Amino acid sequence: MMNGQIKRISLIKTLLSLIFLSFLIGCEFPSQGLNDTWRDSIGVQILVPEDGSQWHLGEEIEVTSRVSAPNIVRSLILYVNGEQVREDLFFNPQFFSGTIFQKWTPKNTGIYTLQTRLMDASDKTDSNIVTIQVVEGDTPLVGPIDQITMTPNEVISITPTLPTTTLTSTLTPTITLTVTPTQPEATGNVNLNCRLGPGLVYETVWYLMAGQTVPLIGRSEDSNWLVVQRSDNLGRCWVSASYVTTNIDIGDLTIIEAPPIPPTITFTPLPYYGCSDYPDFATCSADPMGFGTCSWNTGLNVCE
Numbered sequence: 001m002m003n004g005q006i007k008r009i010s011l012i013k014t015l016l017s018l019i020f021l022s023f024l025i026g027c028e029f030p031s032q033g034l035n036d037t038w039r040d041s042i043g044v045q046i047l048v049p050e051d052g053s054q055w056h057l058g059e060e061i062e063v064t065s066r067v068s069a070p071n072i073v074r075s076l077i078l079y080v081n082g083e084q085v086r087e088d089l090f091f092n093p094q095f096f097s098g099t100i101f102q103k104w105t106p107k108n109t110g111i112y113t114l115q116t117r118l119m120d121a122s123d124k125t126d127s128n129i130v131t132i133q134v135v136e137g138d139t140p141l142v143g144p145i146d147q148i149t150m151t152p153n154e155v156i157s158i159t160p161t162l163p164t165t166t167l168t169s170t171l172t173p174t175i176t177l178t179v180t181p182t183q184p185e186a187t188g189n190v191n192l193n194c195r196l197g198p199g200l201v202y203e204t205v206w207y208l209m210a211g212q213t214v215p216l217i218g219r220s221e222d223s224n225w226l227v228v229q230r231s232d233n234l235g236r237c238w239v240s241a242s243y244v245t246t247n248i249d250i251g252d253l254t255i256i257e258a259p260p261i262p263p264t265i266t267f268t269p270l271p272y273y274g275c276s277d278y279p280d281f282a283t284c285s286a287d288p289m290g291f292g293t294c295s296w297n298t299g300l301n302v303c304e
Helices: 002-026 281-286
Strands: 043-048 054-056 061-068 073-080 083-089 097-104 110-120 125-135 185-188 192-195 204-208 213-219 225-229 236-240 244-246
Touching: 043 110, 061 073, 061 110, 073 097, 083 097, 204 236
Parallel strands: 043 125, 054 125
Antiparallel strands: 043 061, 061 097, 073 083, 073 110, 110 125, 185 213, 185 244, 192 204, 192 236, 213 225, 225 236
C-alpha cells in the first residue's frame, strides 16, 4: 500500500512539471539587452485615429502608433496625404517596442490619408495607413466610415445616422489691446535756467529744479536745446539738453523754430557827474544832465 502511494505522488509531481514546462514554452519573454531580437520582424500599427473616423476642423489629433523593432527603434515619420509633416528620432533611451504619440492639426476639411513609417537601427522599415474625414467644427461626428477611394469627378454621397446631440456654445471674448504712446518728459539733473530761446542771449524766465520732471514739447534744430512746459502753467521755455534726462530719443521730438534774438542794448556813459563837470557857461546854463541846481560863478569861472 505504501508503494502505491509513493507511485501516485511521483505521478502527480511528473504531471505538475509537464504543465509548468508547457506554460513556459507557451510564453514569450523578451530580454532587456541591446541585442534583443525577440521579434523576427519590424512592425507599426496606428491605434488613433481609427480608420474611417471623423474629426473636426482645427481639432488637434494625437496620432498614436504601436511600434516594435528587432534592432532598436530609430525613427517614426508621419505623412499626411503623402507629404511628411514630422519625424521623431529616438537615440536615448533606446527601446525595441512601445507606443509613440505624434500631434497633427488639420487645416482644411476633406479626406486625409495618414501614414506612419517606422525604421529601426538596421534600416528596416514598416508602415501603416489609415484614412479619416475632417468636417466643419459645428458638424456632428459619426462613427468610423468605410475607406473612400477618390476618382476624378466622382460625387460621393454620405448619409450618416445622426445621434441626438446637444450643442453647447462657449463664447470667447475678444481682447483688444490699446497702446498708449509715451508722454515725452524731461527731468532736471541740476538746477537750470529756463530761457525765452535756445541760447544764453535769451532772458531767463523760469527755473527747472534738479529732480523736477516736466513735459517735453520740442527741440532746437541742432538738438542742443529743448522746449519744456513750465510747471506754473505760464507758458514754455528752453533748457539746455546737456543737463536733463529724457524718457525718449531727443531726435524724435518736433523741431521748434527759435524766437528772434533780442537786441543788444549798449549803455554809453555821459562825461558829467555833477554841475562842476560842466566846462563852460553855456553847458552850465543848459544843464543837459538835469542836475537842476547848476549856476555859473563868474568870479571863479566855474559851474557850481
